Amino acid sequence: MQFIKKVYLLSVLTGSVILSGPAHSEPANNSAQVNGVEVVFVLDTTGSMNGLIEGAKRKIWSIANTIVDQNPDAKIKMGLVAYRDIGDDYVTKSFNLTTDIQGIYANLLTFEADGGGDAPESVNEALDVAVTKQDWTSESSQQNVKRIIFLVGDEPPHMDYKHDRKYPVVLKDATQKGIIVNAIQVDGTTETTRYWKEIAKLGNGKYIAIPQDGGKVVDIETPYDDEIIQVQAALNNTVLAYGTKTRKVAVENKKDAYRAATKSSAAEMSKYVNKSSKGAAVVTGKGDLVADMNKGLKLETIPEQELPEVMQKMDVEKRAIFIQEQNAKRIELAKTLKEKVEKRDAYVLEQKAKMQKAGKTKDSFDTVVEKMLSEQIKGK
Incomplete structure (x- = not known):
C-alpha cells in the first residue's frame, strides 16, 4: 500500500497522474456502431403547456437513460430551445447542445408555462434556432452521429412574420445536416395538425399527438x-x-x-x-x-x-x-x-x-419520445 502511495505521489508531482477507476468496457466490434447521439427539445412554453413541461421535468432522466442503455459507448449531448411569441417575455430561449446533462436539467427546471393566449406561435424561429444555432457535430468530424429534434407544441407557426425563415427552408437545412425533426402535437387544432404533419414529413421524422397533460406521465x-x-x-x-x-x-x-x-x-x-x-x-x-x-x-x-x-x-x-x-x-x-x-x-x-398491458403509458410524452429515439437511433 505504501508503495502504491509513493508511486501515486510521484506521478502527481511529475504531472502524469491518472487515477485508477472502474474498467471501461471495450466498444463492440460493430461497423454500424453509433458514436454519438445529439437530441434537441424544442418546447412551446406558453401557458397551455404547463402539464407537458412539468412532465418533461420529471422524465428527462428516463429519456436520457433510454439513450445510454442502448448506446453505452456513444457520446450523448442534449440541448433545449423554449419558444413563445413576439410580445411575450421572450420569443426563444436556447441552451446549447452539451454533454453536461445535469446542466441541461437545471435549465429545464427554469422553464415555466406562461404567455401565449393567442395562436399562432413563433415555431419557425424556434426551429431555425434549433437547426442553425445549436452546436451540432458535423458529419465530417465524426461518423455515425444521430441528430434528432423533437418539436413539442399545440399551436401552428406564424407564417405572416417577414423577419423569420419559414419551416420548409429550415427543414432543408436540417436534411443537409442529417438532422431528423419529429413533431409532437399536444392537443391543439386541426390547423396545428396540418402543419405538424408537414414538418415531420419534411424533417424525415414522425408525427404523433398526445394529450395536453403530456399523457399523464407516471413516476x-x-x-x-x-x-x-x-x-x-x-x-x-x-x-x-x-x-x-x-x-x-x-x-x-x-x-x-x-x-x-x-x-x-x-x-x-x-x-x-x-x-x-x-x-x-x-x-x-x-x-x-x-x-x-x-x-x-x-x-x-x-x-x-x-x-x-x-x-x-x-x-x-x-x-x-x-x-x-x-x-x-x-x-x-x-x-x-x-x-x-x-x-x-x-x-x-x-x-x-x-x-x-393496461394501456396506461401508450400516449405519454416520455414513452413516445423513448420509442422514437430507439427506432431512429437504430436507423429505422
Whole structure:
C-alpha cells in the first residue's frame, strides 16, 4: 500500500497522474456502431403547456437513460430551445447542445408555462434556432452521429412574420445536416395538425399527438430508490469542486439537484451519471477534481485559490493522498450503485410491462419520445 502511495505521489508531482477507476468496457466490434447521439427539445412554453413541461421535468432522466442503455459507448449531448411569441417575455430561449446533462436539467427546471393566449406561435424561429444555432457535430468530424429534434407544441407557426425563415427552408437545412425533426402535437387544432404533419414529413421524422397533460406521465417508485439515494449521498461526498467560484457553485448545485428531485427522478439521474461515465464521475460536466484528474488534469496547474477549500492548506503530498482516498471511495460506491441500479431497472421493466398491458403509458410524452429515439437511433 505504501508503495502504491509513493508511486501515486510521484506521478502527481511529475504531472502524469491518472487515477485508477472502474474498467471501461471495450466498444463492440460493430461497423454500424453509433458514436454519438445529439437530441434537441424544442418546447412551446406558453401557458397551455404547463402539464407537458412539468412532465418533461420529471422524465428527462428516463429519456436520457433510454439513450445510454442502448448506446453505452456513444457520446450523448442534449440541448433545449423554449419558444413563445413576439410580445411575450421572450420569443426563444436556447441552451446549447452539451454533454453536461445535469446542466441541461437545471435549465429545464427554469422553464415555466406562461404567455401565449393567442395562436399562432413563433415555431419557425424556434426551429431555425434549433437547426442553425445549436452546436451540432458535423458529419465530417465524426461518423455515425444521430441528430434528432423533437418539436413539442399545440399551436401552428406564424407564417405572416417577414423577419423569420419559414419551416420548409429550415427543414432543408436540417436534411443537409442529417438532422431528423419529429413533431409532437399536444392537443391543439386541426390547423396545428396540418402543419405538424408537414414538418415531420419534411424533417424525415414522425408525427404523433398526445394529450395536453403530456399523457399523464407516471413516476415509477421502486423498493430500491431510497438505497440508491443513500449511496448517491455518499458519492456526492467524494466530489471535490474546484475552479472559479462560479464553477464551484455550479458543481454544488448539481449535487443539490439530487435532493430536490422526486425519488424516481433522483434514482434515474444517479443511473445516468453512473452508467454514462462507467462509474468514474458523480456529476456531469467539468469541475470535479477527482473526475477531471482521471481524465488527465495536472494538479500543479490549478491555482491554490481554485482548489477545494479543504485542500488549500494541505501540502502537496497530503493533497495527493487525499484525492487518492476520495477516488478509492468512489470506485467502491460506484460498484454498489451499479448493482442497485440493475435491480431497480428490472423492477421498473416489470412495472412498465404491466402499465403498457393496461394501456396506461401508450400516449405519454416520455414513452413516445423513448420509442422514437430507439427506432431512429437504430436507423429505422
